Amino acid sequence: MIGGLGFGQLVIFKNNNMIFKFRKNVFTFWRQPFVYFMAGAAVLLGLYGWIFLVPNFGASPSRADVSDNVSGWAWAVRQNDVAGINVESGIGWISFNCTDRGVCGNSNYGVNINNNWGSASAGNFSGYAWNEEVGWIAFEKALGDPPDNYAFNSNCMGTCNSSNNCIACFNRIPPSGSTRGKVYGWAQILSLGDDGWIKLRDSSWSDDQGVSIDLSTNQMHGWAWHNSPAGGGLGWISFNCADISGVCTNSNYFVQAEVNSPPQITSSSWSNGDPCSQPEGVLYAVLSWTYQDLDGDPQTAYQIQVDDDNNWSNGLLFDTGQCGEAPPGTSIWGSECQGSGGSTQYNLHQATAMSLQYGTTYYWRLKVWDQWGLDSGWSATAQFTIPFHEYPDPYFTYWPKTIHANLPIQFDDQSYYYTDTNPNNPVLCADNPTHCSWSWSVTPATDASISGPTNPNPDITFFDDQKTYDITVSVSDVSRGYTCSTSITIGDTEVRYHTPTKWEETKGKN
Structure with missing residues (x-):
């Protein structure tokens, strides 16, 4: 039994056309005003057809969860009027997570992408986004099958169809030379029923036109399209201000999808080589680290900085610069780079711009990149001390x-x-x-x-x-x-x- 569940919109359809929407009052089960409302609704039902009660912002789908890995804002700008929705500039902002609005606890909702890349449902979307004008936007199956009857599934990494309530997927493997994986499938505006399908990508669109996720930043890009079969539609939905020239200056919005785990430096160490066999006067410092990536992506670049204190803002003694290829197609290899972008060891004594001194303590840190150009951030500062003098000659x-x-x-x-x-x-x-x-x-x-x-x-x-x-x-x-x-x-x-x-x-x- 449901009691005390609020609804913020009454939407009436006839012959699949939305002809009336009322969203000012909140109606509550088991209270007298609701009885009067239902009596009137019965008359409207007989005159027009289907009636949908669209929940208000305080009543979220039971699927929603604050741990979902998609957040941020998209912007929907109406090109043509949608029947019954009189919004001069479109439906406006679409929120992908309750954390965007600070309403978690009262209304837990969010969109999630399965980033268990070895699973049968890898890359599949689930959950709900929210818009103040049209209400819930489902990224999982809620009111029927999508218009293409899951033809997009062939582009998914796993299985995305009615068997697992999936209507949208993300393919993590970008086109050659790109860092952006493509999003396929649909989302659905629940209050519009069969007229609510939002297309996330079409085979006739360019790569940049459909929705994608940049693995180097975990930001979503591109556009989705809504065009109601009944006429009109919301038009294009933008997922990142960077896709519109000059917009980010005034409105810095984007949707963040944490689908690429940043690489990690799990440990670092140093060695002064074998001072017993090295020639006198040659000072060694071999820096080493352990690379880890939860997604299995290889290291393709590194950068090392060295200083005589741990204040990295006041100049450096030594900086390799980025060494390697990150993102794909962007190879940087300076004069102080050694090995390859995948190297996990650096011989500082071979660096031409670094002169090690006896008895001196040095501080160092490093950063690594995965193959998509996502970096680890700077490691914790470590230190090493060069011996105060030569080792004995036995x-x-x-x-x-x-x-x-x-x-x-x-x-x-x-x-x-x-x-x-x-x-x-x-x-x-x-x-x-x-x-x-x-x-x-x-x-x-x-x-x-x-x-x-x-x-x-x-x-x-x-x-x-x-x-x-x-x-x-x-x-x-x-x-x-x-x-x-x-x-x-x-x-x-x-x-x-x-x-x-x-x-x-x-x-x-x-």
Whole structure:
């Protein structure tokens, strides 16, 4: 049983023509004024034909939901009068979501596009929009089948027909070189019944003339058309002021459809490479990130900015600019770009316009684009600090050169460490042994013994002179904890170097 449901319009049809509309009073079930009204309506019904009660703004369809992903405003400008609607400039604004008017809670309504792109109903519209003059505009099946009997369904990504109450769909795959996917099908002005069908696209129209959605902005564009078979019609309905020259300056309207999820940067990191193998004086900073897109769209462009503070409004030390193709057909590739638009790593030390300095903290952020030109926005600011000086150079000699079982071999450290930013000013650890620390190891460990594995010059005794052994020393500078290692292989009466320089010695960096 329904009680207290308000209605704001009485619309009377005869032979499919709307001949009368009354919208001033609100009639309520189970109240005395409504009884008198129904008695009069019965007389009109006998004289003319069908009577429709169109709900007022406070009574919304039960389907409507504030979580719908379409919002904003379209503008309908009447070209010819619609019988019974005397509006000099058309029906005016069409609201696609209750949030547009701040009436959610009292009247929850909205239009939704299914953006689960792997589903059988991907891209299908549902829900209702609202206009003050004609009332509810359905984007799902409400009062019968559309005029083309769902012929548009062949253009949809999923199934859109009477089986799932669908009368409109969005195809997310744009034409080549475009970022705008097309909308197909119909909407229906419920108060006009069979005369209320609004065409969203026609095969005879240009791509820009029908309704579309720009995946780079999630804004709807183009025009829909209403032409009543009874004569007249609302004419063209505009979905974006940008499609009419000069209009946005005074009336910045558009319909927003969140059908393309923006790409995300789920994590970012940096590395200074391998400072133990890099040439002295070459400072590395490798920036990396993880790209994610809920729609499965690939990354096609990136941009990186670097500064010496986290105030991005007062100038930058470095900016790659956009690197890649976004949107399609728009390729930007500056002199500081590396890899490809889909790269998720950038070697800052290779940038010609960026000179890294020892002991300096830098701040960086990045932005990425999907294949349609929709960007992630700037990531959270991250930071990295270049080492204060070079890492140690591990280096040692030993004697004798031949293994004899159970006889010790003397290993002598000749490593260097650094104390300042001058890469050409190393200091011998032996001259300042308290500034360095050592860690020696042998593999296999069970076949050898080290006398003092943390000493700079240990003796190592090998138990089997028919085996080969890997000898490793790790050297750290005590002040910063920077550590590098080097190894050799000895055995079978010969020394085998991983990176041979001389038979008597090995060094971690050249």
